[in-house]
Amino acid sequence: xxxxxxxxxxxxxxxxxxxxxxxxxxxxxxxxxxxxxxxxxxxxxxxxxxxxxxxxxxxxxxxxxxxxxxxxxxxxxxxxxxxxxxxxxxxxxxxxxxxxxxxxxxxxxxxxxxxxxxxxxxxxxxxxxxxxxxxxxxxxxxxxxxxxxxxxxxxxxxxxxxxxxxxxxxxxxxxxxxxxxxxxxxxxxxxxxxxxxxxxxxxxxxxxxxxxxxxxxxxxxxxxxxxxxxxxxxxxxxxxxxxxxxxxxxxxxxxxxxxxxxxxxxxxxxxxxxxxxxxxxxxxxxx
Amino acid sequence: xxxxxxxxxxxxxxxxxxxxxxxxxxxxxxxxxxxxxxxxxxxxxxxxxxxxxxxxxxxxxxxxxxxxxxxxxxxxxxxxxxxxxxxxxxxxxxxxxxxxxxxxxxxxxxxxxxxxxxxxxxxxxxxxxxxxxxxxxxxxxxxxxxxxxxxxxxxxxxxxxxxxxxxxxxxxxxxxxxxxxxxxxxxxxxxxxxxxxxxxxxxxxxxxxxxxxxxxxxxxxxxxxxxxxxxxxxxxxxxxxxxxxxxxxxxxxxxxxxxxxxxxxx
Ligand SMILES: Nc1ncnc2c1ncn2[C@@H]1O[C@H](COP(=O)(O)OP(=O)(O)OP(=O)(O)O)[C@@H](O)[C@H]1O
Ligand SMILES: [Mg+2]
Numbered sequence: 433x434x435x436x437x438x439x440x441x442x443x444x445x446x447x448x449x450x451x452x453x454x455x456x457x458x459x460x461x462x463x464x465x466x467x468x469x470x471x472x473x474x475x476x477x478x479x480x481x482x483x484x485x486x487x488x489x490x491x492x493x494x495x496x497x498x499x500x501x502x503x504x505x506x507x508x509x510x511x512x513x514x515x516x517x518x519x520x521x522x523x524x525x526x527x528x529x530x531x532x533x534x535x536x537x538x539x540x541x542x543x544x545x546x547x548x549x550x551x552x553x554x555x556x557x558x559x560x561x562x563x564x565x566x567x568x569x570x571x572x573x574x575x576x577x578x579x580x581x582x583x584x585x586x587x588x589x590x591x592x593x594x595x596x597x598x599x600x601x602x603x604x605x606x607x608x609x610x611x612x613x614x615x616x617x618x619x620x621x622x623x624x625x626x627x628x629x630x631x632x633x634x635x636x637x638x639x640x641x642x643x644x645x646x647x648x649x650x651x652x653x654x655x656x657x658x659x660x661x662x663x664x665x666x667x668x669x670x671x672x673x674x675x676x677x678x679x680x681x682x683x684x685x686x687x688x689x690x691x692x693x694x695x696x697x698x699x700x701x702x703x704x705x706x707x708x709x710x711x712x713x714x715x716x717x718x719x
Numbered sequence: 720x721x722x723x724x725x726x727x728x729x730x731x732x733x734x735x736x737x738x739x740x741x742x743x744x745x746x747x748x749x750x751x752x753x754x755x756x757x758x759x760x761x762x763x764x765x766x767x768x769x770x771x772x773x774x775x776x777x778x779x780x781x782x783x784x785x786x787x788x789x790x791x792x793x794x795x796x797x798x799x800x801x802x803x804x805x806x807x808x809x810x811x812x813x814x815x816x817x818x819x820x821x822x823x824x825x826x827x828x829x830x831x832x833x834x835x836x837x838x839x840x841x842x843x844x845x846x847x848x849x850x851x852x853x854x855x856x857x858x859x860x861x862x863x864x865x866x867x868x869x870x871x872x873x874x875x876x877x878x879x880x881x882x883x884x885x886x887x888x889x890x891x892x893x894x895x896x897x898x899x900x901x902x903x904x905x906x907x908x909x910x911x912x913x914x915x916x917x918x919x920x921x922x923x924x925x926x927x928x929x930x931x932x933x934x935x936x937x938x939x940x941x942x943x944x945x946x947x948x949x950x951x952x953x954x955x956x957x958x959x960x961x962x963x964x965x966x967x968x969x970x971x972x973x974x975x976x977x978x979x980x981x982x983x984x985x
Contacts, residue, residue, distance in 0.1 A: 447787075448784055448787070449730055449780075449781060449784055450728075450730075483899065486903055488899045488902060488903060513905060513907075516902070516903060516904075516905055517905065520903070521900075521903040523896070523899070523900050523903070526900065528893075528896070528897060528900070528926055528930060529897060529900035529901060529904070529922075529926055530926065531921065531922045531925035531926050531929075541904055541905075541906075541922065542904035542905055545904060545905025545906060545907075546905045576929065590904060591903075591904070594904065594905070
């Protein structure tokens, strides 16, 4: 399902003395089946943009096309439930949304709201729990007896069980242990590659953006600063640092390597594996 | 939605009302609560109403915003109004349909009581809108200070109050966040039958309680870790200063009460 944002503007608490602009003139395209990363300094409006993707917030100006629905400022939209089923959002710190007596019931909450029968929902819960790498016996536990990382996984499973077409992730791995982070990130890419799921990821990790994304959107002070492929974006490191972002470690390594070498490599490498292969190619030339 | 609620919020500004000593504002409110009950006829209500709007004007808080924020309590006001309209049997009969008889006295009483209610809410909302929660508590602690002599834990009570005031906006933000998260999972808070709506609140209330308790615990630990020990010997960063402005406000209040006393017997 394609999502297109056109000149979207949003202000919090509009019409009160607490009014504050959050995003202005945001336009970009999330093509079906792609992995789009949104990066930007804290407070740049990333989470605000995400909440527009399933109409939790409505634009005050501009419009959003979500599949066959168009959400425009000042217009009533009826099929919100349909949109919310198809666009699943995992919020920042999603563990705060858990409320049921058992993990299983909590994961079933989403699917059952969207009309999935109880038995079906339970099967989905089992499947989702496996996907996020938890043992099956957590299903019968209370979500409040779990560790922070386990709660996070349960919350993610709760959204996966809705079987959305578009999965929107707001810093899903912040605060997880490094190997757990990698497992979860790989699981998302797996779903994207095999099931054709569209992924939208907000992250502060340039490494993750470089490794997983097909397309990167940089937000800066509530507007879109740049859009491009990871190679385009990370080639131009000055533009990156000018909006307060880091350069991925691999790219930094490559740059100092190129300085020593005296000439640039063939391409900007996005992962350590890619860089190793590229450097490997040089061995023949040098000796 | 949550952002429309004004009770307990502070709206920074540099108006005269903002600059008043919190003790003066508190005394003012205590007195005002009493004075409102002096009003009993058109004249007195007009006077006290005009006076309230003068304060709103001085506080530089936009009237439209204040009235918007009053909407949640409007239901309660309307309820009181109709209660009086239907159950007061005084004065001439206005209309009569079925068992219901509406008397002129009832309507007048309804209007007066609702007005009284609204004025009280307006003025108390103004207190929190123009005074940072910390100052409110400082004021209360200072006013009730003498009670420490008879072993009333004034400081602790004041602290409790300031913590609750401080966390009202936080809780509202939190409610908004959890509501959004559950909506994203298909929860519907705004349609369906009453019993469905009540059920829909559970996924909101439980996470809210959990996080409130967690927050309270963390706050307690953080205070302890920093060696907090209230009351005796604790110095203050903000020192309250009573100024001419505050005395003037008190004088004004006395004049107002006197005027109301005279006018109420007309
Ligand atoms: N509920 C809210 N009420 C009022 N203002 C808000 C609210 N949420 C966000 N804002 C403001 O909107 C702006 C953008 O916030 P947003 O949460 O979208 O940033 P972000 O890019 O997600 O930041 P972070 O990386 O820290 O999560 C900020 O200035 C923020 O203060
Ligand atoms: Mg955010």
